[in-house]
Amino acid sequence: MSVRRLADKQPETFEFTPDNLAWAQAQIDKYPSGRQASAVIPLLWKAQAQNDYWLPRAAIEKVATMLDMPTIRVLEVATFYTMFNLEPVGRHFIQLCGTTPCMLRGANDIRAVLEKRIGQQRHVSADGKFAWLEVECLGACCNAPMVQINDDYYEDLNVENFNALLDDLAAGRPVKKGSQLGRVSSEPEPGKGSTLTEGALFDGSLVGSWKARFEEDRARAEAAAKAAAEAAAANPAEKK
Ligand code: FES
Numbered sequence: 001m002s003v004r005r006l007a008d009k010q011p012e013t014f015e016f017t018p019d020n021l022a023w024a025q026a027q028i029d030k031y032p033s034g035r036q037a038s039a040v041i042p043l044l045w046k047a048q049a050q051n052d053y054w055l056p057r058a059a060i061e062k063v064a065t066m067l068d069m070p071t072i073r074v075l076e077v078a079t080f081y082t083m084f085n086l087e088p089v090g091r092h093f094i095q096l097c098g099t100t101p102c103m104l105r106g107a108n109d110i111r112a113v114l115e116k117r118i119g120q121q122r123h124v125s126a127d128g129k130f131a132w133l134e135v136e137c138l139g140a141c142c143n144a145p146m147v148q149i150n151d152d153y154y155e156d157l158n159v160e161n162f163n164a165l166l167d168d169l170a171a172g173r174p175v176k177k178g179s180q181l182g183r184v185s186s187e188p189e190p191g192k193g194s195t196l197t198e199g200a201l202f203d204g205s206l207v208g209s210w211k212a213r214f215e216e217d218r219a220r221a222e223a224a225a226k227a228a229a230e231a232a233a234a235n236p237a238e239k240k
Pocket residue numbers: 097098099100101102103136137138139140141144146
């Protein structure tokens with residue numbers, strides 16, 4: 001378990017932007033009177049997002065005031081959940097999944113890129129733009145290896161496309177979220193699908209086919225019953 005402390009160097013004040021303040025008030029309004037503390041995690045999350053993905057003491061105190069909570073209660077939440085960063089993490093905070101599926105698919109190569117370009121984990125790069133941390137499974141194993149950067153996932157990484165991604169982020173260019181190989185969600189790469197290739201599975205022609213089968217079975221049963229009734233009527237003696 002890591003020790004989680006507030007950063008040594010802290011800004012004097014923290015204020016939500018007008019937009020974020022309105023958003024925060026909308027979260028608070030979701031709860032009945034006296035239960036405003038239930039909004040503590042969303043407010044801390046928004047404060048962190050506004051402050052380059054780390055939570056200064058002033059933001060924790062601000063949230064405590066807004067929710068009428070003792071500061072220590074908000075501090076407990078902020079220091080308990082590892083999704084809250086308590087010290088600067090650069091403009092782009094990279095969380096590298098190092099769990100088995102990602103490791104088997106090349107996470108160690110991605111880690112080598114991070115070490116070469118940024119340095120050790122929990123260290124902000126010299127330009128203040130990047131920091132990284134190895135974490136456990138982020139739930140995108142189908143598209144391993146992957147990283148989370150701030151709020152978004154970047155998947156199907158390799159050394160080449162990950163370096164290009166970091167170059168684009170450093171230069172402020174727009175980047176593509178999700179699969180870096182062009183996959184849609186976790187579907188096969190374009191043109192490489194080898195399963196579920198039967199067109200009838202997707203063109204709607206099979207929809208309701210089970211109903212048609214039931215109707216055919218019912219019609220057969222009715223025809224058999226009718227034939228039996230006619231045979232019985234034609235030979236009443238056999239009925240006894
Ligand atoms: S193992 Fe990496 S996302 Fe699950």
